[in-house]
Amino acid sequence: MTQTEQSEPTRGLLLVLTGNGKGKTTAALGTALRAAGYGFKVAIIQFIKGTWHYGELDALKRLPQIELHRSGAGFYKIMGDDLPEEVHRKAAAEGLALARQKLTSGRYRLVILDEVNNAVQTGLLSLEDLLGLIDDRPRDVDLMLTGRDAAPEVVERADLVTEMKEIKHPFQQGILAKKGIDY
Numbered sequence: 001m002t003q004t005e006q007s008e009p010t011r012g013l014l015l016v017l018t019g020n021g022k023g024k025t026t027a028a029l030g031t032a033l034r035a036a037g038y039g040f041k042v043a044i045i046q047f048i049k050g051t052w053h054y055g056e057l058d059a060l061k062r063l064p065q066i067e068l069h070r071s072g073a074g075f076y077k078i079m080g081d082d083l084p085e086e087v088h089r090k091a092a093a094e095g096l097a098l099a100r101q102k103l104t105s106g107r108y109r110l111v112i113l114d115e116v117n118n119a120v121q122t123g124l125l126s127l128e129d130l131l132g133l134i135d136d137r138p139r140d141v142d143l144m145l146t147g148r149d150a151a152p153e154v155v156e157r158a159d160l161v162t163e164m165k166e167i168k169h170p171f172q173q174g175i176l177a178k179k180g181i182d183y
Helices: 003-007 024-037 055-060 085-104 116-121 127-136 152-157
Strands: 014-018 042-046 066-070 110-114 142-146 160-163
Touching: 014 024, 014 152, 024 042, 024 066, 024 110, 024 142, 042 085, 055 066, 085 110, 085 116, 085 127, 116 127, 116 142, 127 152
Parallel strands: 014 142, 014 160, 042 066, 042 110, 110 142
Antiparallel strands: none
């Protein structure tokens, strides 16, 4: 048996990156990059983040195997959010519908739902809707979920759960987000 045969599962995995520490989206993007390196198609649907510009947007445009879709209406209830809740709920619902379409299209080996745990935890999406998506996903597609506060039911279904734990953060020292590191 070759190394590829040993490491390539016969079924798609459910991977969860959670916790209050920095690095969940960064780790997901690293996984997307790895998959693209093997020629696999990847779809990333971002919840919550919305309209801000960040470096990943420009970098991913150079990688045709990876699609990035922003379904959030911006940060929800933080950072000066003044949008009505209905706008955020509609954007999250559209993101979940897009995720279902990408998962079932037969085109993608990996689908990443970035910040979806936050969307559930804040009530923008129902846990039942996310669990339905998880349970209905095609057998051969890997699904990665990121965001703080992954629900216990999500953790229970997962094949891999990594918790990012904040030990120290530059913000605690008055250092604001840094271009190329944080966005």
